[in-house]
Amino acid sequence: MRSYVVLISIVAALGGLLFGFDTAVISGTLNFIQPYFGLSEAGLGWTVSSLLFGCIAGVFMAGKAGDHYGRKKVLMFAALLFFVSAVGSASAHSLVFFLVARVLGGLAVGVASILSPMYIAELAPAKYRGTLVSLNQLAIVVGILVAFFSNYILVGTGENNWRWMLLVMAAPAVLLFFSLFLVPESPRWLVARNRNKEALDVLIKTSGEEFAHAELKEINETLKNQEESTFSELFSPKIKPLLFIGIILAVFQQITGINTIMYYAPKIFANVGQSNDSALLQTILIGGTNLIFTLVAMVLIDRYGRRMLIIIGSAGMTLMLAGLSVLFFTNHTSSVLVLVFILGYIAFFAASLGPALWVVAAELFPNRLRSKGMSVAIVALWIACTIVTITFPIMLERLSGGITFLIFALICLANLLYVWRFVPETKGKTLEELEREFANVKM
Numbered sequence: 453m454r455s456y457v458v459l460i461s462i463v464a465a466l467g468g469l470l471f472g473f474d475t476a477v478i479s480g481t482l483n484f485i486q487p488y489f490g491l492s493e494a495g496l497g498w499t500v501s502s503l504l505f506g507c508i509a510g511v512f513m514a515g516k517a518g519d520h521y522g523r524k525k526v527l528m529f530a531a532l533l534f535f536v537s538a539v540g541s542a543s544a545h546s547l548v549f550f551l552v553a554r555v556l557g558g559l560a561v562g563v564a565s566i567l568s569p570m571y572i573a574e575l576a577p578a579k580y581r582g583t584l585v586s587l588n589q590l591a592i593v594v595g596i597l598v599a600f601f602s603n604y605i606l607v608g609t610g611e612n613n614w615r616w617m618l619l620v621m622a623a624p625a626v627l628l629f630f631s632l633f634l635v636p637e638s639p640r641w642l643v644a645r646n647r648n649k650e651a652l653d654v655l656i657k658t659s660g661e662e663f664a665h666a667e668l669k670e671i672n673e674t675l676k677n678q679e680e681s682t683f684s685e686l687f688s689p690k691i692k693p694l695l696f697i698g699i700i701l702a703v704f705q706q707i708t709g710i711n712t713i714m715y716y717a718p719k720i721f722a723n724v725g726q727s728n729d730s731a732l733l734q735t736i737l738i739g740g741t742n743l744i745f746t747l748v749a750m751v752l753i754d755r756y757g758r759r760m761l762i763i764i765g766s767a768g769m770t771l772m773l774a775g776l777s778v779l780f781f782t783n784h785t786s787s788v789l790v791l792v793f794i795l796g797y798i799a800f801f802a803a804s805l806g807p808a809l810w811v812v813a814a815e816l817f818p819n820r821l822r823s824k825g826m827s828v829a830i831v832a833l834w835i836a837c838t839i840v841t842i843t844f845p846i847m848l849e850r851l852s853g854g855i856t857f858l859i860f861a862l863i864c865l866a867n868l869l870y871v872w873r874f875v876p877e878t879k880g881k882t883l884e885e886l887e888r889e890f891a892n893v894k895m
C-alpha cells in the first residue's frame with residue numbers, strides 16, 4: 453500500500469479522533485458544570501444532548517457543502533468549528549454561551565462523521581478501502597480513550613478543571629486544520645467539477661500510473677453529462693433501496709446498544725454494586741478492548757468482507773447481551789461474568805458493526821449522490837443515537853436490566869438476519885464497479 457494514501461487517510465481520520473473526543477469529553481465535566489451553571493437533571497440532559505442536535509444539523513450541512521465546496525475545504529471548516537467550540541465552551545461564563553459553543557462542536561462532529569470516511573473511501577484503492585476507512589473508526593475509538601484519560605488527568609486541577617478538559621480539543625483541531633493543507637482534494641469530487649487534470653494527478657499518486665488513466669475514465673463515465681445532484685434523487689427507484697440499506701444499517705449500529713455501554717458503563721457497574729474506584733480500570737478495559745478489536749477488524753475487513761464481519765459480530769453481540777440479561781434475571785450481577793459479557797460485547801462490536809457501518813455507508817452510493825445519500829443515512833444514525841441515549845436510563849429503571857439487555861440482544865439478532873438477507877458485499881471492487889453493479893441488480 454502506498455504511504456501517500458496512508459498519510460492522507462491518517463489526516464482525514466483526525467476528523468474521527470475529534471468526533472470521538474468531543475462526544476466523550478463531556479462525561480468527565482458533568483459533575484462540575486452542573487453546579488457551576490446550576491443545572492437540574494433535565495437541564496443536564498439537554499446540555500449533554502446539545503452536541504447531538506448540532507451533529508444532526510452538521511451532517512445535513514456537510515451533505516450539501518461537501519458537494520459544493522469539496523470534501524477537503526469543508527473538513528477544514530469543521531476543524532475551525534472544533535477549535536472555536538473548544539475555546540468557547542472552555543471559557544463560557546453563561547449557560548447560553550456554553551450551549552452555543554457545544555452546538556458548534558456538534559456541527560463539526562456531524563461534518564467530520566461523514567466527510568472523513570467518505571473522503572478516505574474516495575481516495576483509497578479498492579483493495580485496501582475497507583482497512584483505510586476503518587482507520588477512521590480506530591481514530592474515533594482513540595479519541596474516546598484520549599478524552600477519558602485527559603479528563604482523568606485534569607480532574608485534580610482545581611475549580612477550572614472542566615475548562616481545561618474542554619480546551620484540550622483545541623490541539624487536535626489545530627493539527628487537523630494545518631495537516632489538511634498536506635493532502636489533495638478527492639479525485640471523484642474533482643471530476644465532478646470538471647477538473648480532470650488535477651484528478652489524474654491525484655490518482656497517479658494514490659493508485660499508480662498504470663491504473664490512474666483507466667480509473668479516471670471510469671469515474672468520468674459515472675459522472676458524465678450530469679448536473680449537480682439533489683436530495684430528491686435519493687428516492688428514485690434505483691437509489692431508494694440503497695438509501696434504505698444505509699439508513700437501516702446506521703440505525704442498527706446504534707440501537708444494538710453500543711453507546712449504552714460507551715456512555716453509561718459507570719452507571720451499569722454502579723447498578724450491579726461495584727464501587728466508583730474501579731471506574732478508571734473499567735474505562736481502560738472497555739476502551740482498550742474497543743481499540744484492539746478495531747485493529748482486528750482492520751486486518752479482516754478487506755479479506756473476509758463486510759458482510760461476514762457483521763454477521764459473525766452480530767451473532768457474538770447477541771450471545772453476550774443474552775448472557776448479560778440472564779445474569780440480571782437470575783440476580784447474579786455481582787459475578788465477574790458481567791464484565792466478561794460487556795467486554796465480549798464491545799469486542800464483537802468493534803470487530804464488526806463499529807467500522808463496517810462507516811465503510812459500507814461510504815461505499816453504497818454512486819459518485820454523484822454519495823455525499824447526500826451518506827448524509828441522510830448518518831442523520832438517521834445520530835437520531836437513533838440520541839433516542840437510545842435518552843431512553844436507556846429510563847429502560848434500565850422501569851424494565852430492569854434483564855429485559856433491557858434482552859431487547860438489545862434481540863435487536864442484534866434482527867441486525868444479523870437483515871444483513872444476511874439484504875446487504876450486498878462491497879469488498880475489493882472500485883466504487884465505479886459497485887455503482888454499475890447496484891444499478892443493474894434488483895434489490
Ligand code: BGC
Pocket residue numbers: 589592593705710711714742805806807837
Ligand atoms: C459509533 C459511535 C460509538 C463508537 C464506539 C462508532 O462507530 O458510531 O456511536 O460511540 O463507534 O466505538
